[in-house]
Amino acid sequence: MADKTQYDVIIAGGGFVGTTLALALAALAPKGFRVALIDAEPPQKDKADARASALSAASKSLLSVLGIWPELAGDAQPITSIDITDSSLDAPLRPHFLGFDDDLRPGESGAYMIENANLAHVLSAALAREADIAIFAPDSVTGFSATPFDIEVQRAKGGAASAKLLVAADGKRSRLRETAHIKCVSWSYPQVGIVTTVKHEKPHGGKAVQHFLPGGPFAILPLKGNRSSIVWTEDKATGKAIMAADEATFLAELAKRFGTKLGDIALAGPRQSFPLDFQVARSFVAKRLALVGDAAHAVHPLAGQGLNIGFRDVAALTEIIVESARLGLDIGASGPLERYERWRRFDSAFSAAVMDGLNRLFSNDNAPLRALRDLGLGVVDRAPWLKRVLVREAAGVSGTIPRLLKGERL
Numbered sequence: 001m002a003d004k005t006q007y008d009v010i011i012a013g014g015g016f017v018g019t020t021l022a023l024a025l026a027a028l029a030p031k032g033f034r035v036a037l038i039d040a041e042p043p044q045k046d047k048a049d050a051r052a053s054a055l056s057a058a059s060k061s062l063l064s065v066l067g068i069w070p071e072l073a074g075d076a077q078p079i080t081s082i083d084i085t086d087s088s089l090d091a092p093l094r095p096h097f098l099g100f101d102d103d104l105r106p107g108e109s110g111a112y113m114i115e116n117a118n119l120a121h122v123l124s125a126a127l128a129r130e131a132d133i134a135i136f137a138p139d140s141v142t143g144f145s146a147t148p149f150d151i152e153v154q155r156a157k158g159g160a161a162s163a164k165l166l167v168a169a170d171g172k173r174s175r176l177r178e179t180a181h182i183k184c185v186s187w188s189y190p191q192v193g194i195v196t197t198v199k200h201e202k203p204h205g206g207k208a209v210q211h212f213l214p215g216g217p218f219a220i221l222p223l224k225g226n227r228s229s230i231v232w233t234e235d236k237a238t239g240k241a242i243m244a245a246d247e248a249t250f251l252a253e254l255a256k257r258f259g260t261k262l263g264d265i266a267l268a269g270p271r272q273s274f275p276l277d278f279q280v281a282r283s284f285v286a287k288r289l290a291l292v293g294d295a296a297h298a299v300h301p302l303a304g305q306g307l308n309i310g311f312r313d314v315a316a317l318t319e320i321i322v323e324s325a326r327l328g329l330d331i332g333a334s335g336p337l338e339r340y341e342r343w344r345r346f347d348s349a350f351s352a353a354v355m356d357g358l359n360r361l362f363s364n365d366n367a368p369l370r371a372l373r374d375l376g377l378g379v380v381d382r383a384p385w386l387k388r389v390l391v392r393e394a395a396g397v398s399g400t401i402p403r404l405l406k407g408e409r410l
Contacts, residue, residue, distance in 0.1 A: 007034040007134070008331065009321065010153055010163040012141045012176055014039025016053075017293030017310040018169030019123045023066055024318040026132045028410045030325050036161060038153075039137040043124065049116040050195045050272045052229035054079065054208075054221060054304035057110050059311045061407035071122045077224050078109035080206030086362065089213050089256065109206075111304075113221050113229060115197075141166075141176060144289075151288040151332065165332035166289050167317070172279060174295035180286040186279035186298075191216050191363070192239035193301055194232040196271040197223065198254070201263025204228055210302070211257060212362035217302040218257045227268055230254065231301055233276070233363070243273045276300060278356050280349045285337040290317060297348040300355040309351055315402035316343045322410045343402075 009025060011018050014037055022037045029035075055063075055076070063069040127133065136155060143154040150162045168176035177184075209220040216233025223229055232254070234242060242253050251267060258265055279298040284291045293310035320340050324331045403410060 004152065005036075005134075005159075005161045006150075007036045007161060007163040008325070009034075009165050009167060010036045010038065010141075010151075010161060011167045011169055012038050012153075013169030013171060013174075013293070013295070014041065014043075014127075014135075014137060015169060015171065015293065016119060016123065016307060017314060018167070019127055020062070020066070020068075020311065021167060021169065021292060021314045021318065022133050023068070023123070023126055023130060024062075024314060024404070025321060026130050027066055028318060028322050030322075033132075033325060034134070035132065036134040036136065036163070037127070038139050038141055038155065039135075040140050041138060043127065043135055043137050049120070050197060050270045051116045051231075052197070052221060052223060053114050053116055053119065053307045054111045055114055055311075056305075056308045057108065058315075058401060058405035059308050060112060062311055062315050062404045064407055065404050065409050066126075068122060068126055071125070072114055072118065075118045075224060076112040076114050077222050078206055079111045079113060079208045079222060080109060082208045082210065084210045084212070086212040089215070111208075113208075113223055115223065115229070141170075144176070144179065146287040146289070163332070164288070164330060165321070165337075168289060168291045168295045169293050170295055172277065172294040172298045174291070176289065177281060177291055177295050180289050182286060182291070183282045184279050185282065186277060189276040189278065189300065189359070190236055191233050191276050191359075192236055192243075193274045193276050194230070194234060194239060194242065194271065195274070196230050196232075196254070196267060197227055197269030198230060198258070198265045199225075199227045199268040200265045202226070202261070204262060211259075213257065214363065216359065216363045219302070219304070220258065221304070226262075228262070230258075231304070232257065233300075233302065233359075239273060243271065278352060280345075280352050284341045284345045284348075288332040288337075290337060290340055292317060296344070297352055299352040300359045302359055303355055305351055305355065309348055312347065312402070312405065313344055315404040316340060318404060319402045319410060 011022050022035050025035050060069055140156045141153055142156050144166055145152050150164055151166045152160060152162045153166060154160050168174050170176055203226055204222040206222050208222060211218040215235050215238055219231040221229040242250060255265060277298050281291055281296050284296050292313040296313060297309060299306050317340055320336050321331050324336045
């Protein structure tokens, strides 16, 4: 043990969730708390990413407590309202079935659009300023073994370290989860996700639009300026053909779905596509190991909740670790880990199941089913109290939530 560097927590994976967890622990844990972050990518490497994220009000509160939100605020576009339509692709009109005022309270939006490249830059800069986080990158965890007292970690570049707790933030295909023999409930969708950014002639006014089409949801999400992020779900064959098309054909296909309300459109960023999967780990913990983010759960992107669910993991695990450390308890013992699993697994599985159900309900061209679901949307549209409940749920401020998601410092 003498030749191993010792930490309190080692985090494997430096994506948005892993980096935010490292920053939260460095900022809020007791003095002398040691955090290590191991990631396969070099620190501060700029990666092309056409995606943008819809950060909930709760996620904004987390980032505000950590002092990160002020650096993002200038590039954040508040979502002021949401329109939902349901029609076939060739329908001459897309009738409005459901609309939301997205304000939690006057002057405060329930969600904010942030381009992933901006979020990555701000988090990387915050990490570079944090002297209390040991960073090993590019590097990776090749193995680990838990003892009654700690967990020993081997790194690809050589050397070993130990910690009270190892956190797997290494993504949907987590090697740490597999090494711990944690199984998943999972399946692949017969769909692909296509993302890009467009600029348009008319201002969007902060309105987000979700078109439910037979191939899958098509979302128009407002960005700063006359620009919008497109999150476009298609069946695999159609999606492959669209991605292989030249720019003019791609834009024509996009315009069919985008509509004309915002005037002429043009591409303002690269296009990318991703496979879509449902995945929830059967356990979020093992001996001295906790799963967070996509390592624990992967959801359909139709409601843009994937990153927000990961930030809920961060807030819950940080609260449990900090409270346990202040009391002098073993942060990697079964008690704190069982508390984390109870707090996060049901909520994550429920959110994933809701996204899966909505995708299955709306991604078809069955006329009787469309009539039934449109009736349901109309009922919700005429029930202001129910819409308020849904807005609070999407904003991540309902139920028993971690203190950081309320904007409270631990």
